Amino acid sequence: MIAMEKQIHTDVLVVGGGIAGIQSALDMADQGFKVIIVERQSSIGGQMIALSKVFPTLDCASCITTPKMSAAAHHPNIQLMVNTEVNQIETVGAGQRITVTRKATYVDPEKCIGCRLCEYACEIEYHDPFELGLGAIRAIAIPFTNAIPQKAVLNPDYCTTCGLCARACPTDAIDYAQEPQTFTVHAGTVIVASGFALNSLNVKPQYNAAQSKNVISPLTMERLLAPHAPYGRVLRPSDGKIPSSVAFVQCAGSRDETIGVPYCSRVCCMYAIKQAMLLSGALPMADITIYYMDIRAFGKGYEQFYQNARAMGINFVRGKVARIESAPNDDMLLHVELTEEAADPCRQQRHDLVVLAQGMLPQWNVSEHSSLQRGSDGFVASPDVTNPSATNLPGIFSAGTASGPKDIVDTITESGASAMAARRYLHQQKGSKNPDIPTDTAAVHLVQRGEGEIHDDQAVQAGL
Amino acid sequence: MNTINNSQHDHQEPRIGVYICRCGGNISDVVDVDRVAEVSRHIPGVVVAKVHTFCCSDPGQNTISQDIQAEKLDRVVVASCSPFLHELTFRGAVQRGGLNPYLYEHANIREQGSWAHKHDPAGATAKSIRMIAAAVGKLQYSTPLDQIRLPNHRKALVIGGGIAGMKVAADLAGRGIPVLLVESSGRLGGRLNQWNRVFPTDTPAGQLVTKLLAQLDANPLVEILLNCKVTAVKGFVGSFQVTIEGPLGPSGAMTSTQTTIGAIVMATGFRPYVPDDGEFLYRKDPGVITMPEFIDLMRGQQTGAGELVYKGRTIRSIAFLHCVGSRQIDGVHTPRADGKINTYCSRVCCTTTLQQALAAKERFPSLQVYDLHQDIRTYGRGHEDYYVRAGKAGVVFFRYHGDEIPRVELANGKHPGEPSLHITFKDYLTWGEELTLDVDMLVLAVGLMAGDIPDLINMFKLPVGEDRFIQEIHPKLRPVEISVNGVLLAGTVQGPMNIEETLNAAGAAAVKASAMFLKDVVELNPYVAQVDADLCQGSGSCVTQCEYDGAIAMVETQVNGKSVRQARVNPGLCVGCGACVAVCPTRAINLNGWRLDQYDAMVDGLTADIPAVAAATS
Structure with missing residues (x-):
């Protein structure tokens, strides 16, 4: 059966519900525009909500992300469409037509009240993707504690359709036969805030990450250090031992033409320093070493943060880690070359936990879903020097790491700029006869063809 | 109790x-x-x-x-x-x-x-x-x-006509808000007017200025005041009364005008670090120049002979020295007049230096170019490319430690044409070996310093950070707002930024201002002082104690048919500090x-x- 395609009208569609998308959406909504955030995951919050603390203020990431998430969720001008992917963005006249597909979550979001009774009833557990596999989650669950919206999601890869959740659900929300739904959104403008992904831990085979559980991603370290960490403390993955000697290998997926990432990923120096500081608080007896080429502490307060870390006794070794070998007891032996010390230019150092600074890649290939152009680095191209958030297409703007690696400060600033650019674009289009372009104050109309009208608040409830 | x-x-x-x-x-x-x-x-x-x-x-x-x-x-x-x-x-x-x-x-x-x-x-x-x-x-x-609701005057003031101020003005006018752009010099464009090409696109700086100028010129909502200064401000968010002085009349004579403004954006920019006399022989030897001076020199070298000539001397070798006036270390560097050193990284100098070193090498292939750095911070999109290309073009890199400042002396060579500068430093690419370089020119990659705006800081009570730049409320949650309601920051007034980052910061400031104009009222927290008319005896102690001009004043009022003097609070100006509450002899004032x-x-x-x-x- 072909699902009925629903038509939705809005002023702004934001691709991605990470911090960039949230900030852009808030800045548009605060100017009186109707905004839809399309997020492929089950919650907004993006990568930031999973971080431990943020540099250089050392604010707990949850504490400063949740208010933004919550503000977006409660904003009268913002609607969230989670579990939803963008298929295609097409320019129609001066507006944009976007087709999106809401994935089946096997839970009716309109009925789910977030009580978690299904989760408690479920007997299947698998590696929790939010905890990057460090903990377990039920096959049907609310994705994480401070997820927004609080709607259960069933993972069909693990569900055995035993029926326990359906029997536990007080609102009859479980729907094992749920199908994906496709919608067409007509928006005046689109902000692409599709974020970043990290390249593989194994991108450099000489680092042997595939062979050792104790060579980890920086995002795994973020979870280990988070206030509500899976283990409540820092333990290394292979055997649960408290690490005593931790190495950070910088530029392990960046600044290297041989792996196709010649550029700098911009945030790794600072998060390594931050993680090193947090580790030295969590594990006062541990040796912590950062192997680096250049420390790029360029932002406001960053250099002082770096100098504080040096003063705290964190070891900074300039040099290049040539390879990593397995050592006894699940440890690793790092071969470090070109250090600054004449007596010891090439050395071997043993560590029991290693964090590889993976490179930042675009999360989403915009060219496969639109006529947007990408730079040689794969990120959205910014051809207008006076308007960095503009793309090659009028009416489509980029925010945050969709257009290149960026830290949170720069992401938030750029998201504001992106919303301003989108605002100006809508102002220019005002008065246009094209029905695809709503005016400033146009309300969102959700018209479900053949089934009458859905009210805005229902749409929010439905997680649309 | x-x-x-x-x-x-x-x-x-x-x-x-x-x-x-x-x-x-x-x-x-x-x-x-x-x-x-x-x-x-x-x-x-x-x-x-x-x-x-x-x-x-x-x-x-x-x-x-x-x-x-x-x-x-x-x-x-x-x-x-x-x-x-x-x-x-x-x-x-x-x-x-x-x-x-x-x-x-x-x-x-x-x-x-x-x-x-x-x-x-x-x-x-x-x-x-x-x-x-x-x-x-x-x-x-x-x-x-x-919440206290006050009228909101739909007009923005942008102070500073550099790239940040121009962008804010273009953005706000481009969405329908009248903007007054005040620039103290006779020309818009700010520091960009002294620049040659901007990284990472190598676009001529003039093109950016021209493009933004065209947007401003085309918009009747933009009013530009050149050679003007903001000399006084009163009022509060939604209705600031701003006094502007300058050659405003048709005769061009100096005069002043007052206008009412809803929101203000500070875009007053930075100033380059100026080395002390003798710092790295600056102003002692003509071969030692700062990066802005070098860029000025290169602007004149677009065409012509195959040799770089400066002040009559043929330049065959140049050393670029990073971190001059940045990343300074307590006990190693000499403090400025205010007793502070510049501990911060100036963010733009690494990429600028590599861009200029590469440009010099490409323009004059026989030129010997050296680069002395601590770390190469080419962090931005397209920046690393300059580093790679500079290396391939033959720029020779050395790495020094921040606490071992390279020493610059006059070279011994007495003969014309011999290098005049002798640089001694420890290079950590060769494991701390002491090296010397004899060069004709030393370019100091000077950092960015906070703009010299003491009057504006006093007038607006702007919060100043340890680095002398204006301090935002929260770098992540509210990066362009400050503790003064209705005043926003755009660009390098806040800290070092490159052009792209400045434009983004300007856009972010504009969007906050834009949102403020959504309503025709501004809404403020109700935590302000309130005078109980039954208790106020008109002592006036509260007015004496108040530190916020006009927040509380004595007014003539009628009580039981008699004219008496009583205190009255202006809720737009009251910050709710409570100083008046503490001094009132009759406990007539309370903070809501x-x-x-x-x-x-x-x-x-x-x-x-x-x-x-x-x-x-x-």
């Missing part, structure tokens, strides 16, 4: 809900939150006390909103983090539950509890209970408050939301004999 009667509760006991946050573990790892909840239930007036993992999360907030309905709560306390982070969040939750948002109190049991007393869980738990008791006590005397009876109740709460506190402490 003050006996002011709260008539609202004459007939019914308050019903207060207390919500205690685990903050993931930030609080509950130290504070026994379940114990806190248990004890809180016994505080008079409390009918609900619950613990939540993240009260600020959606389920946490929904619990509060729903309880207000289900439990008929009329007041709410959330015990969590600093109100700086979440006071607004919870006010929203309380409002969604149907209560006045000011019938809400915040107890900061994280910063003042679990974090402050990490090693004393029992003490932190007892203190948390007392802080909640104080909040509950205060709430008993809370009354519903409304922080009245004296509320303080009394808080003290009672803190010192109350709560049996369970003793138990928790023991």
Whole structure:
């Protein structure tokens, strides 16, 4: 059966519900525009909500992300469409037509009240993707504690359709036969805030990450250090031992033409320093070493943060880690070359936990879903020097790491700029006869063809 | 104890809900939150006390909103983090539950509890209970408050006509808001007018200025005042009265004008670090120049002979020295006149240096180019490319340590044409070997310093950071706002930024200003002083004590047919500091939301004999 395609009208569609998308959406909504955030995951919050603390203020990431998430969720001008992917963005006249597909979550979001009774009833557990596999989650669950919206999601890869959740659900929300739904959104403008992904831990085979559980991603370290960490403390993955000697290998997926990432990923120096500081608080007896080429502490307060870390006794070794070998007891032996010390230019150092600074890649290939152009680095191209958030297409703007690696400060600033650019674009289009372009104050109309009208608040409830 | 009667509760006991946050573990790892909840239930007036993992999360907030309905709560306390982070969040939750948002109190049991007393869980738990008791006590005397609504004049003032100010003006006018752009010099474009090409596109700087100028020129909503200065400001967000001085009349004579403005954007930029006389032989040898001077030199070298000539000397070799005036170290570098050193990184100099080194090498292939750096910070998109290309083009790199400043001396060579400068340094690409370079020219990659704007800082009471730049409220949550309501920051007034970052910051400032103009009123917190006309005897002590011009003033008014002088508060200017409250001899002034009876109740709460506190402490 072909699902009925629903038509939705809005002023702004934001691709991605990470911090960039949230900030852009808030800045548009605060100017009186109707905004839809399309997020492929089950919650907004993006990568930031999973971080431990943020540099250089050392604010707990949850504490400063949740208010933004919550503000977006409660904003009268913002609607969230989670579990939803963008298929295609097409320019129609001066507006944009976007087709999106809401994935089946096997839970009716309109009925789910977030009580978690299904989760408690479920007997299947698998590696929790939010905890990057460090903990377990039920096959049907609310994705994480401070997820927004609080709607259960069933993972069909693990569900055995035993029926326990359906029997536990007080609102009859479980729907094992749920199908994906496709919608067409007509928006005046689109902000692409599709974020970043990290390249593989194994991108450099000489680092042997595939062979050792104790060579980890920086995002795994973020979870280990988070206030509500899976283990409540820092333990290394292979055997649960408290690490005593931790190495950070910088530029392990960046600044290297041989792996196709010649550029700098911009945030790794600072998060390594931050993680090193947090580790030295969590594990006062541990040796912590950062192997680096250049420390790029360029932002406001960053250099002082770096100098504080040096003063705290964190070891900074300039040099290049040539390879990593397995050592006894699940440890690793790092071969470090070109250090600054004449007596010891090439050395071997043993560590029991290693964090590889993976490179930042675009999360989403915009060219496969639109006529947007990408730079040689794969990120959205910014051809207008006076308007960095503009793309090659009028009416489509980029925010945050969709257009290149960026830290949170720069992401938030750029998201504001992106919303301003989108605002100006809508102002220019005002008065246009094209029905695809709503005016400033146009309300969102959700018209479900053949089934009458859905009210805005229902749409929010439905997680649309 | 003050006996002011709260008539609202004459007939019914308050019903207060207390919500205690685990903050993931930030609080509950130290504070026994379940114990806190248990004890809180016994505080008079409390009918609900619950613990939540993240009260600020959606389920946490929904619990509060729903309880207000289900439990008929009329007041709410959330015990969590600093109100700086979440006071607004919870006010929203309380409002969604149907209560006045000011019938809400915040107890900061994280910063003042679990974090402050990490090693004393029992003490932190007892203190948390007392802080909640104080909040509950205060709430008993809370009354519903409304935000102050003031007129909002739909016009923005942008101070500074560099790239940041131009962008803000273009953005705001481009969305329909009248903008007054005030520039102290005779030309828009600021520092870009002295630049050659901007990285990472190598676009001529003039093109950016021209493009933005065209946008400004095309928009009738933009008014540009050149050679003008803002000399005075009065008023508050929504209605600032700004005085501007300059050649305003048709005759061009100096005169001043006043205008009313809703929001102000500071885009006054930076100034380059100027080395001291003799610092690296600057101003002692003509071969030592700063980066802006070098760029000026290169601008004149676009065509012509195959040799770089400067002040009659043929330049065959150049050394670029990074971090001049940046990343300075206490005890190593000489402080500036204000006693401070520039500990910060200036962010733009590395990429600028490599861009210029590469340009010099490409323009004059026989030129020997050296680069002395601590770290190469080509962090931005397209920046690393300059580093790679400079290396391939033959730029020779050396690496020094910040605490071992390279030494520059006059070279011994007496013959014309020989290098005049002798540089000695330890190079850590060759394991700390002491190296020397003889060069014809040394280019100092000078950093960015905060603009010289003491008048504006005083006038607007701008918050200045340790690095002398203007300090934003929060680098992540509110990066372009400052503690002065209605005044925003754009660009390098806030700290070093490159062109792209400046444009983004300008856009972010513009969007905040744009949102402020959505309504024709501005809404402010109601926490301002209020004078009780029955009690005010007109002593005037409050006016003497007040530090905010015009926030409180004596006015003639009629009481019982007689003309008397009484104090009156201007709610737009009052910041709610409470100085007037403290000095009033007749206790005629109270701060809304922080009245004296509320303080009394808080003290009672803190010192109350709560049996369970003793138990928790023991």
